[in-house]
């Protein structure tokens with residue numbers, strides 16, 4: 001007997017938009033579930049107040065993650081990149097990072113920097129896949145459950161990048 005074709009739910013596209021102060025509680029909830037030593041809600045509000053480039057990625061208006069970046073003196077610094085635990089491995093982290101880098105390049109910045117824990121394999125794999133390379137190590141930079149943890153300093157030379165570049 002012939003079976004009816006399976007009806008697939010259309011997948012809602014993710015949207016990246018500016019973070020606003022009203023988003024901070026939702027952003028902070030993701031931050032708190034994601035890091036053992038999270039930023040406070042006040043730090044996010046400060047980032048907005050001083051004009052850092054703050055973006056959220058949403059699906060049907062629900063915030064799935066965010067990115068925070070400073071720009072200046074020809075450099076961008078990726079200060080935070082985080083995707084809600086339940087939304088990981090769907091390409092959102094890569095999309096957000098690409099979005100930040102595209103903006104930095106469009107604003108005439110020539111280098112991107114970030115710090116990452118050596119134990120953060122997922123983030124390191126993402127950064128390396130986009131061409132970031134380690135240029136330094138900050139000893140004892142991060143708080144850790146057992147004392148302090150080093151930070152790898154990663155750098156990427158920016159070029160005119162489009163969101164579709166791989």
Ligand SMILES: CC(C)(COP(=O)(O)OP(=O)(O)OC[C@H]1O[C@@H](n2cnc3c(N)ncnc32)[C@H](O)[C@@H]1OP(=O)(O)O)[C@@H](O)C(=O)NCCC(=O)NCCS
Pocket residue numbers: 034081082083084087088089090091092093094095115116117120121122123125126127129
């Ligand atoms: C790092 C993080 C932002 C990645 O976001 P994500 O949406 O899950 O990542 P994506 O689905 O876009 O995957 C992009 C790449 O990241 C790497 N990656 C993601 N999850 C990984 C995992 N569990 N193990 C290894 N590599 C992983 C892969 O290189 C992947 O590319 P691929 O899909 O072609 O293999 C996310 O894990 C996160 O928010 N972690 C907690 C916060 C954090 O550590 N932020 C970084 C601080 S420096």
